[in-house]
Amino acid sequence: MKLTHIIPLIFITIFSVSCSTDNDDNIVNELDNLIKVQNLSNDTHTIELYTTSGQFYTGYNTISVRIIDNATKSYIENASIDWMPVMQMPTMQHSCPKSEVSKASDKETLYEGYIIYQMTNTDGSGWSLTINYTIDDVEYTVTDTITVLQNELQNVSSFMGSDGKRYVVALIEPSNPIIGINNLVVGLYNMETMMSFPMVENYTLTLDPRMPGMGNHSSPNNTDLSFNSIDNMYHANLSLTMTGYWVLNLKLIDSENIILKGEDVTETNTQSSLYLELEF
Incomplete structure (x- = not known):
């Protein structure tokens, strides 16, 4: 074969290998700052679950999902995914607040x-996760047990309101608190049924942050949490004047200005019955 024919073939081969490598690099880079929690598998696919910590904890968890075709070892780019976490109790089972899954x-x-x-067993057991997904109009499902560890701080609270309804309040932000004004984001959900936890809109959560270890002092320039229709969460300014352990005392007030849970912090009542914790 003439050299003039060999050289173009070499360039074609190099170009093809480079494109494949770049594509693999892009897939790997999609996992930046993510650690695999575990795989869920059936005969057709393997579902990879990722978080930034490599664990599930009580409270708010952002979870990333990838689907691998077991036959071709390729990743699926066009799936529709839904999930259902379930905790098995001795006499019943229930789910928890969750979002839709999107690309x-x-x-x-x-x-x-x-x-x-919103809860777990002391050894992290009790929870399972079912993922239902559709690829090219074909439906699949996979279920397996998962481990949910107890967070050291109370970043989620499940309680009965004075209206007889059960609610879940969860701390979402700040995930990395700073000294100064922080964007406080909280999710509020109603336990409609054992398996349904819709978001609660247009209530109010009053905010009174305190440092129990420092004379239970508060901080200036805080605002109460109000509903944001863009992300369906509750937002406020949280002022943290120093590092350490903080209790975010809350009161939940409905759209008719009725207090459903929580009390004012006073000299004789040092903490609300509705609160979240953070430490930095």
Whole structure:
């Protein structure tokens, strides 16, 4: 074969290998700052679950999902995904607040959503996760047990309101608190049934942050939490004047200005019965 024919073939081969490598690199880069929690598998696919910590904890969890075709070892880019977390209790079972699962922004193979586990067993057991998904109009499902560890701080609270309804309040932000004004984001959900936890809109959560270890002092320039229709969460300004352990005392007030849970912090009542915790 003439050299003039060999050289173009070499360039074609190099170009093809480079394109394949770049594509693999892009898939790997989609996992930046993510650690695999575990795989869920059936005969057809393997479902990869990722978080930033490599664990599930009580409270708010952002979870990333990828689907691998077991036969071709390729990642699925066009799936529709739904999930159902379930905790098995001795005499009953229940779910928890969760989002829809959608394609992560600017990602080819990664899907994303959140689950708020409101409780767990001391050893992390009790929870299972079912993922139902559709690829090219074909429906699949996979279920397996998962481990949910207890967070050291109370970042989620499940309680009965004075209206006889059960609610879940969860701390979402700040995930990295700073000294100064922080964007406080909280999710509020109603336990409609054992398996349904819709978001609660247009209530109010009053905010009174305190440092129990420092004379229970508060801080200036805080605002109460109000509903934001863009992300369906509750937002406020949280002022943290120093590092350490903080209790975010809350009162839940409905649209008719009725207090459903929580009390004012006073000299004789040092903490509300509705609160979340953070430490930095």
